Amino acid sequence: MANTPMPPPPDPGNVQGMVLRGYTHPYSCHLLFTFPGRSGAAGFIGALLGYVQSAQDWGNDKPVRMLNIGLTYAGILIFDPTLVQFPSEFKAGPASTGSQQSLMDSGPSAPALWWNGDKPTIHCIVHVYGMTADALSGLAAIVSGAAETNGVSEFLPLKSGSGRLTQYAPLGHDIHFGYHDGIDNPDLGWPQYQEATVPSDANNFVIGYPGSVFSPGPVSGAAGAFAKDGCYNAFRVLYQDVGAFETFLTQYAPMVVASIGGSLQQAREWLAAKLVGRWRNGSPLILSPNAPDPATRDATDFGYSADTLGLKCPFSAHTRVANPRDEPTFPADTPVPRLSRRGMPYGAPPVPPDYGGERGLIGLFLCGALAGQFELLYSWINVNNFSNVFLPKLDTQDALIANRISLSRGDPSFTIPLPNGQAIKIPSLPPFVVTRGTAYCLLPSLATLRQIATAA
Amino acid sequence: MANPLTLYVPIKQDPDTQLKAQLAYDNFVSSVQAGLDTSNIVHYARLALIPNPGGEGILAICLITTFDGPMNPYLKYFWNNGALQSVFTGLASIALNPPNPPVSDLTGFENFINDNNLNTPDDLYNAYGQTVLQIRAQFPPQA
Numbered sequence: 001m002a003n004t005p006m007p008p009p010p011d012p013g014n015v016q017g018m019v020l021r022g023y024t025h026p027y028s029c030h031l032l033f034t035f036p037g038r039s040g041a042a043g044f045i046g047a048l049l050g051y052v053q054s055a056q057d058w059g060n061d062k063p064v065r066m067l068n069i070g071l072t073y074a075g076i077l078i079f080d081p082t083l084v085q086f087p088s089e090f091k092a093g094p095a096s097t098g099s100q101q102s103l104m105d106s107g108p109s110a111p112a113l114w115w116n117g118d119k120p121t122i123h124c125i126v127h128v129y130g131m132t133a134d135a136l137s138g139l140a141a142i143v144s145g146a147a148e149t150n151g152v153s154e155f156l157p158l159k160s161g162s163g164r165l166t167q168y169a170p171l172g173h174d175i176h177f178g179y180h181d182g183i184d185n186p187d188l189g190w191p192q193y194q195e196a197t198v199p200s201d202a203n204n205f206v207i208g209y210p211g212s213v214f215s216p217g218p219v220s221g222a223a224g225a226f227a228k229d230g231c232y233n234a235f236r237v238l239y240q241d242v243g244a245f246e247t248f249l250t251q252y253a254p255m256v257v258a259s260i261g262g263s264l265q266q267a268r269e270w271l272a273a274k275l276v277g278r279w280r281n282g283s284p285l286i287l288s289p290n291a292p293d294p295a296t297r298d299a300t301d302f303g304y305s306a307d308t309l310g311l312k313c314p315f316s317a318h319t320r321v322a323n324p325r326d327e328p329t330f331p332a333d334t335p336v337p338r339l340s341r342r343g344m345p346y347g348a349p350p351v352p353p354d355y356g357g358e359r360g361l362i363g364l365f366l367c368g369a370l371a372g373q374f375e376l377l378y379s380w381i382n383v384n385n386f387s388n389v390f391l392p393k394l395d396t397q398d399a400l401i402a403n404r405i406s407l408s409r410g411d412p413s414f415t416i417p418l419p420n421g422q423a424i425k426i427p428s429l430p431p432f433v434v435t436r437g438t439a440y441c442l443l444p445s446l447a448t449l450r451q452i453a454t455a456a
Numbered sequence: 457m458a459n460p461l462t463l464y465v466p467i468k469q470d471p472d473t474q475l476k477a478q479l480a481y482d483n484f485v486s487s488v489q490a491g492l493d494t495s496n497i498v499h500y501a502r503l504a505l506i507p508n509p510g511g512e513g514i515l516a517i518c519l520i521t522t523f524d525g526p527m528n529p530y531l532k533y534f535w536n537n538g539a540l541q542s543v544f545t546g547l548a549s550i551a552l553n554p555p556n557p558p559v560s561d562l563t564g565f566e567n568f569i570n571d572n573n574l575n576t577p578d579d580l581y582n583a584y585g586q587t588v589l590q591i592r593a594q595f596p597p598q599a
Contacts, residue, residue, distance in 0.1 A: 087563050088570040089528050097576055101459065101526030213536055217563030330589070332495045332533040371528035379526050385589065392593035409457050
């Protein structure tokens, strides 16, 4: 194998912060905008430039408030209509036929129903973060003021509350289904040689550097210059049906008790763990197969390949599909892509027995190649066909977040193998999530943001 | 669930280009055999030479395939396979209207394929719904 040296890593001062680091700010909101034209768009970006957080280490001086900016392809064209050399899936967008081959949003998740059935032309998403509620609302007001001054229209994606996608801070890093989230993200290292790149390295995420088999692009021409040191964000809002989830656990807990004994409450938690591959506290089933363990709640150093029968973790458990680790995969599915996840919950939790109300996950899935990384993983979520552990049918689905599509394209059953050679088979998992909307954005470099801010 | 790709590329009319098109046709199966075997997602693939209306010379090359699953996520496999990449970049290089800039990376390759694909997933008739992997699991290839 050749050892081709890598160029130096990107200057963190030129990369938007969320690309290279996960934020721990407890307050955030995500504002969707439509530009009026180039002049207004430039004025809007220019007004926000001073608040854009780069990936530079902030040391002990953690910003109280900050923001990052994403542009859709339609938004980029507002600034320069000649930038046509972006990847096809970014240009066509997530509602396109090509992307829907992977995302498979149908029924209540269908693109026609996204954003409450409205048809906004989203040009820009501004991600605002604060250490306090006041810090967040203060910066959000500045963003709104900049929009008003420049004729930029805000689109409100929710029909409840403020209409904005605002993080529900009290949940911290938990999601509405009760799981601890955000445990495992790529380390975003920098390889010494191009050939030594592994999927968790930063050159798979930041555009403009060699060595990645996912080939983040564009890398040439004017579009390449525009995208250099940028990163894509698959922005996906998923409603979480907590009522359906809890009802499911209650419905099947007796079947679990009949198979393995214990109490109904223990059976509910066991079933919840088998769906996801981690107990609700975060402990992975591979390391803690019998009960959650505080010592393993943040564990990331484990693999699945030794669990050849799925006795610890079912093959279709969410974390085993979305991040298969060392699971053997077919050649066209190798290497396993990684995503940087920067998601957070929105909406207040339900007050049982009333499960009404809007709540779910604001998903920010960062990658250098929307098709080769995000869409490939999503296609596996909807149809488990990437590894021989799913043979011979190769058509089961991610137990938690798959779109429950027609039987001809995916089998919604869920099998939990047991040590006695028997198995618990759930004939048909219900849909636990509904896609509320998706947008593909580029998180441009700070240099690009400065450049377009002057494009009056 | 299979999908169609019908890559239609009108080509230049000079003798060198015409010869390259004929060679691509003559060597197609041998040049893609190993790569497509390993992909496990392509049911059938063939290259067709479209004659000029007058019957003399080649008007265009047509690459016709039927494959499993979404197209764009798997284009990186074809781009990263040296033999398959050569076939596609070869087609792009003899195009009457070659991509500008020339196909030299995965983004350019994706755009070349999508810009010249005449079909969408809804266009395909399926006699069966099984994938290549499902069929091979039931009927392992003979040695």
